[in-house]
Amino acid sequence: xxxxxxxxxxxxxxxxxxxxxxxxxxxxxxxxxxxxxxxxxxxxxxxxxxxxxxxxxxxxxxxxxxxxxxxxxxxxxxxxxxxxxxxxxxxxxxxxxxxxxxxxxxxxxxxxxxxxxxxxxxx
Numbered sequence: 001x002x003x004x005x006x007x008x009x010x011x012x013x014x015x016x017x018x019x020x021x022x023x024x025x026x027x028x029x030x031x032x033x034x035x036x037x038x039x040x041x042x043x044x045x046x047x048x049x050x051x052x053x054x055x056x057x058x059x060x061x062x063x064x065x066x067x068x069x070x071x072x073x074x075x076x077x078x079x080x081x082x083x084x085x086x087x088x089x090x091x092x093x094x095x096x097x098x099x100x101x102x103x104x105x106x107x108x109x110x111x112x113x114x115x116x117x118x119x120x121x122x123x
Contacts, residue, residue: 009118033102
């Protein structure tokens, strides 16, 4: 069982930056691929980025590529999403997720999910 807790959301102006964190419980954090997804009001959950357990492999959605960076610190059981050049269209609840398999894919096939953190980008 893995428990995930997101933090770092908030209100930011367009063009600004935020860094989201996701803290995971358990002693096998490095064996899990970690993903970030987001869900805007009235829309389906959308993939943003994924990172392998070692941190050596990453994959991004086209909508965030070049603006968002996913990283992890296995010593701290934490995965991050650095978000730069934010746009109003990035407004959503952001979720982190964990899975034992890394896939360079946007499919939400993850075993564990956090409760989410709200990101609001004002114009």
